[in-house]
Amino acid sequence: MSLKSRQALAIVSACVLVVGVLAAAGITVWRDLSPYEREVLEPILNPRLGLLIMIGLVGAGMAAVMMKSFVQANLAAPALLADELGLIVGTDPSRRLKPTGSPELQRIAESVNLLADQRRSLQEDVELRVREARLSVEEERNRLAALMSELNQSVVVCNLDGRILLYNNRARLQFKALSDAPTAAGGGEIIGLGRSIYMVFERSLIVHALESIQERIRRESSQPVANFVTTTRAGQLLRVQMAPVLSAVEGEAESVVSGFVLMLDNITRNFEAETKRDQMLHTLTEGSRSSLANLRAAAEMLEYPDLDAELKDRFLKVVRDEVQGMSVRLDDTANAFADSLKTRWPLDEMLGADLIAAAQRRVEKKLGLPTKLEDVDPAVWVKVDSFSLLQAISYLASRLSDEFEVREVRFRLTSAGRLVHLDLIWSGQAMSTETVMAWELEPMTFAGESSPLTVRDVIARHDGEIWLQREKTQHRAFFRLLLPSAAPQDQVQASTYLKQDSRPEYYDFDLFKQTEVSRELDDRLLAELAFTVFDTETTGLNPSEGDEIIQIGATRIVNGKLLKSESFDQLVDPLRELPEASTKIHGITPEMLLGQPPMSKVLPAFHAFAEDTVLVAHNAAFDMRFLQLKEESSGIRFAQPVLDTLLLSAVIHPAQESHRLEAICERMGVNIMGRHTAIGDAIVTGEVFLRMIPLLAEMGIRTLGEARRASEKTYYARVKY
Template sequence: MVARTRFVLAVIVLGLLMTGPFVVTALLVWLEAKGPTRALLIEAVAPHLPLGALMTLLGFAVGVAIVRNLFRQYVQGLLRMAENLSLMLVANREFRVQESGPPEVRALARHANALAEQRDALLQDVEAQIARAKHSVEEEKNRLAALMSELTQSVVVCNLDGRILLYNHRARTQFRALSDAPGVADGGELIGLGRSIYGVFERNLITHALETIEQRLQRSKTQAVANFVTTTRAGQLLRVQMAPVLSVGQEGDGERSVTGFILMLDNITRTFETESRRDQMLHSLTEGNRAALANVRAAAEMLEYPDLQDELRARFRKVIRDDVAAMSARLDRTANEFADSLKARWPLEEMLGADLIAAAQRRIEQVVRLPTKLEDVDESLWVKVDSFSLMQALTYLANRLSDEFEVREVRFRLTGAGRLVHLDLIWSGQAMSTETVMSWELEPMHIGDDTSPLTVRDVIERHDGEMWLEREKVRHRAFFRILLPAAVPQAVAEAPVPAEGEGRPEYYDFDLFNWSEKSRALDERLLSELAYTVFDTETTGLNPSNGDEIIQIGATRIVNGKLRRQESFEQLIDPRRDLPEESIRIHGITPDMLSGQPPIAKVLPAFHAFAADTVLIAHNAAFDMRFLQLKENLTGIRFDQPVLDTLLLSAVIHPNQESHRLEAIAERLNVPIQGRHTALGDATVTAEVFLKLIPLLAEKGIRTLRDARHAAEKSYYARVNY
């Protein structure tokens, strides 16, 4: 605006300089001339006035063009250079000023780039020294991170306000099981840096445990812990151990205060249910058999009388038979329940298939004394198995083959079949009937003195596999084929590359950003201190008011000035309407991908919980917020937190740049673009852009949320409504 005012003033001055001397001279001549002289003057000048005016206008136009060109080359060029220099200083060290314009401006750009090169050389030297100084600290940090990630127990560290400061992968997995909508939010609405632990536990429960710890600390100098068991909203039973995070007193006085707490969580729901079933089995076995044993004992004592009548003797024998049969049935039922409890405790772990076969070979040769060989083993295959129970089954089958069919050697074959693995146990000898195979599958496994209540069928079903007998008539061989799940890492699907086309329109309506009390409470907070949810939507079209719907929501979080990539939200949504071809070309989402996905009414509550207690950020946010606003009546969900827009903030920082599209901003700030036109991909790029905008905003005196909001409202794009 200041530059434009200067241009207008320059044009006015040019007009005055071109017409002023002529007008003043003509006025003086007119005043000095009298009567006849004035008439002669008019008669001499009047015929030439149109030509003089035309020449003056042409000269003025040429002068304006020259001033405009000089203004663009020097004033606007220098302003644009100033913005680019700001990028070099703050956001993008690799950026260089383009050497364009008049010679003086090019020389200035050349020297500015040379200074930037010198600056980079100095900074590289400083960074190298800092890197060496931080190396030992980073090593300690990595050791801690490795320890946390490998812990089999869930660990969550919180401050005294209940905000999560640290958690491990096991905790995230466990919180997913506690989520009301694990398929939609993946537990992200419960756990995340900066989130409140009171979304899972009652505040009074944590407060009571903290009070208990503080009382124990006051009585003893040793570190105190508190233990409790609680039930979550999802009905899970958790055993929690709380330990305090203590500060160290000043000057070594030993006084310590609680600055936070550590929660170590165990989900004991299944353990509790298993122990309850085991207790019931033991109770049934003891109490149920006690009465039967008493009856058998009494009947046996009566049978010892020699003069007992035949009718009573038969009756007592019947009592013994019935009670013994009932005891036998009870024992069988208990044994089956115990086998079921064993199967429930089986862990499936990933291991190399060749290692599994090598272990089975050693066990068969040691226990059965049967030679083994390898026929065709693909050493690249991984399987997901319970190795102990599967080796038991293979050893049992080899033992039966050796005892009943006098097999003198078995061979192993391991081949891949897509998501499954074929494990073959091969032998040569006489044919075996299908009935024999079924009987082997269904009988409890006995190998010498080693017995198990489990059957081969139990083991196969536990692995979600199959087993059958096949014959090779030409080679006079047969083999058991066992299908096992392959342990193949899930491939990350590449985001579809959309065809080039127009993106969403850049329009704005500040009625979407009515500030609630929650927003005003954050107004004075520094931008660098706030927690953010950066989100993006993909839609069926560009007209939310005309029936277009959201088909994907993607979001990520910024906490303490850092992008938390692992804390993300990504969900496809069934729009319950047709998907236009032109929108498919942009985002690459097809109707088949949306089939079976949850509707917006189920996804929005989960996303609302994910974004709770944060500031929303989007690029061209009015577009996304309009879709959310139109679903308020349907879902009862209202997003009333503050909203910032990187489109407006970029226009505030760089008013002289021609484009503020996300790609253009990312290029200026040296932010790599991945997964463009996917909701999570765009949200991640927007988050990285916003982090680089924060120091640029600070240079302009925009440091708080209030500053950013007011500056955005005054930008050019904020005046365009729809």
């Protein structure tokens, strides 16, 4: 029974008791009177019966007021005190009780505050000792996370259930490129902590590779890895190398496979290039075969001595045409094959200013030659083999210093359309063209380093040019190197990560300890489940009367952590007018919705993002009604369980008057960010939900089924939309 029901019952009971006592006393006194006394009193009392009833009602009212005050002091005040105490124990140890109510309750509140101070002091001491003990482990873990996030190769680590427990930024961007969802959700529906890798790869393919690895481990192979090539749903071709994650088991002499590492390369373009070369070679061989047959036949006919002049001219023409055709095919093949050879050498894209800075450090360190910058365009990107190019620059600087006594070199980098000019500038005497050519063709040897390559080889490797140019007015000269430019690399959008986060959390090693996935969801502990916390902004408050969703925001909770970097944030074109009154609430204008995808495209992406998770929302009945009304037209049904933080708040704090999101945040010490934006409300709801889980556990509500059943018993569960 709720607190309000108990309060009402106590007040009504007090009134009934007072009225009953007065009535019983009157009846008892009347029956104790003699007949004569009754005859005397009856004419006196009958006219005053209403006054007697009024006195009884006044007495009942006074009893009700007194009982309400008593209930407030002895029921409501202790209940509020219990709620506040629960917040101190479960969510906010720094919170303190306000001494209110009776003197006894005030003394209890003061004693609780004193105990809370002592508890907080002990907790801080324990936390300090734990931090000191785990410092080295955390440093190693952070080093690994930083290393993984910066790798150029896509890396994904999974447990044996195929659940992703680590991935780096390169993998995130690659899976985004494989996604066919709207941009805001691109890749988020197929890669994320706790998601299944089988959304990308066939289960049988992974199982086969694992069996192959385990067989290699049994044979004590030095490299127990498996390689395979597969296609994705988007038609991309991936080359995958799988390596095992070995874990020691107590009592076992050998380590066991507890997961696997996938290293991915998108080889679609390479495959297309190889296919093109195969087709080119096939065209060359097949075309040459027929031409050679024609040449052979013409040559045999020309051997006849009595061949007339007309036939001889005809066969000679066949020979000329076939030879010319073969020559053209050979030239085309040679040109195409030469281009493919150039592309085979790995060239890296880098910022031109970084290349110049590296050249300055190398020249000054290796040669002791001072350097300066003349003019370096900070926006220029180059595509180079930086190691061999820096060798060539250092070699030229070394020859200038040794043979022409140059005491300083300067660098200049400018853009020239699809090419980049890199100039090595010096002042001093002029040199001949023959000297320059000799330097270009000699193997590079300088400062204790030697290379079989020449400067000409390095420039050819870049498909570039080099020449000497003089500036007569300034009495100086420079080597100009023409290098291929590169498009500026895309920078990761700041909105991808939440502010104040130095790096998104793309790893969760605790997922190795995940329980069996076959357990029923209702029997699973809340702390074990994966959740999608979401919120919507709409054109209005009446989904059944035509209002539509204009924004969906969502984030994920995996293994008890809010993954703010794995989010879904998409505006939606409602295909109807947006009322001005709703814009005042959420700030979304009609102009912001122009060009946005309609719900028919956004809903499948959000469904994929939320797959295999429990949905969480504040006042979830409202948001779910919008989604349910789209089931018939879209064929998409959100069948997973749903938890509502509004209902859970009523379970945890039944004595509180308000269960609005702002009020819950204030009680639980959650900072409100981005209120009335879908993604902002989703993140705040996620923070609140995480703080509710330990409070529910203290009430004996630990599993999903228990949380759902407790929510259904609250008053707010009756609200319909």
